[in-house]
Amino acid sequence: MKKWITLFTVLCFSLSVFAQFGPNTSNLTISTTGASNLKIRLAGKKYSLQDRSLTFQGLAPGNYTLSIFQLQPKAFGGGTEYVTVFDRTITLTSQKHMEVCVLRFGKVAWDEKFIERDNWNENFQNPEPDRDRWNSGGGGNGGNGGNWGNNNYREPVDPNQFARIRDMIKKEAFDDNKNSTARAIMKNNWFTAEQLKTIAGFFTFDNGRLQFAKFAYDYCTDPGNFFILGDTFVFDSNKQELMKFIAGK
Numbered sequence: 629m630k631k632w633i634t635l636f637t638v639l640c641f642s643l644s645v646f647a648q649f650g651p652n653t654s655n656l657t658i659s660t661t662g663a664s665n666l667k668i669r670l671a672g673k674k675y676s677l678q679d680r681s682l683t684f685q686g687l688a689p690g691n692y693t694l695s696i697f698q699l700q701p702k703a704f705g706g707g708t709e710y711v712t713v714f715d716r717t718i719t720l721t722s723q724k725h726m727e728v729c730v731l732r733f734g735k736v737a738w739d740e741k742f743i744e745r746d747n748w749n750e751n752f753q754n755p756e757p758d759r760d761r762w763n764s765g766g767g768g769n770g771g772n773g774g775n776w777g778n779n780n781y782r783e784p785v786d787p788n789q790f791a792r793i794r795d796m797i798k799k800e801a802f803d804d805n806k807n808s809t810a811r812a813i814m815k816n817n818w819f820t821a822e823q824l825k826t827i828a829g830f831f832t833f834d835n836g837r838l839q840f841a842k843f844a845y846d847y848c849t850d851p852g853n854f855f856i857l858g859d860t861f862v863f864d865s866n867k868q869e870l871m872k873f874i875a876g877k
Contacts, residue, residue, distance in 0.1 A: 654720035655743055657683045658696065662732035665699035667710060669783070672818075673757040684754050689722040693816050698734055717816070784820045784849045793817070797827055803836025810840055814847045821853035828857050834866040841870055845877060 659681040660666055666677035671692050675682060696714040701707075714736045720726060726740040785793065793813055800806045810827060819827075824844045831837035841857050848854050854874055861867040 652689060652722050653686045654689045654722060655683065655685050655725040656687060656692075656718075656720060657681060657725065657727040658694075658730075659727060660698075660730040660732075662730070663699070666730060667697040669693075669695040669697075672783075674783070675755055676758055682755055686754070687720055689720050691717050691719050694718050694728070696728070696730055696736070698730055700734065784818050784823060789817070790819070790823055794823075794826060794830075798830045803831050803833055803839075806831060807836060807840050807843070811843060814844065818847055818849045819844070821848055821850050821856055824848060824854070825857050825860060828860040831860075834861050834863055837861060838866050838870060842873055845874070851877070 656670075658666070658668055658677065660677065661680075668675040668677060668682065670684070671694075694714065694716065695712060697710040698713045699708050700711045702709050711734065713730055713734045714728065718726065718728070718738075721740065723743055724740045725743045726738060728736060728738040730736050784790075796813070797806050797809050800809055824841075824847075827844070828837050828841055831840060837860060844857075845851065845854055851874075855871065858867040858870055861870065
């Protein structure tokens, strides 16, 4: 009888832990030792740091794109600007809590440990994405000054990022290689129609250009302007095929 009582007690405790943390979840905290002027882009959605710390609970384990922008004094001319201090893909591990900390002068440190059981069994709601502009007073390297209230919080890559991406695609010798490189890059980034038009112009033949354009449409922040890619085609028949494709979206 005592064995059954012990087994039942252990089972109840296990179910309590399971209910609190879930079978396969992770936590993420972003914090700073300096002023709380951080802007965060996690998995394509934007957040503003408040009270020097922001915690996301119950996230699915896996890879997440994370960019952090810190408000810093400008090197020249006075004033401030948001500067990218962290921009990479992080991996969240099941039942672990990762913390990414931005130090006062822009260096970043991170660590993780197993999630500790909370005896109060508190449940917190994850922060909602910001739904207005990042009113920073200056664009900066973070690309934070743009309008992002539409298009599911999409934000195009900033000019510095685009220059690197543009050069990487342009140097490929063959259209198939250009397309494969572009596809790999676009899965984690957004682009304006004008940026996509520039890339489309690097293709040698209309077939490769059309293949690129059809894939790129879903990664355009302003699809209403996507028609401008038609100007890059040599043959009108291919341009018309693109227009039919856009009309069908």
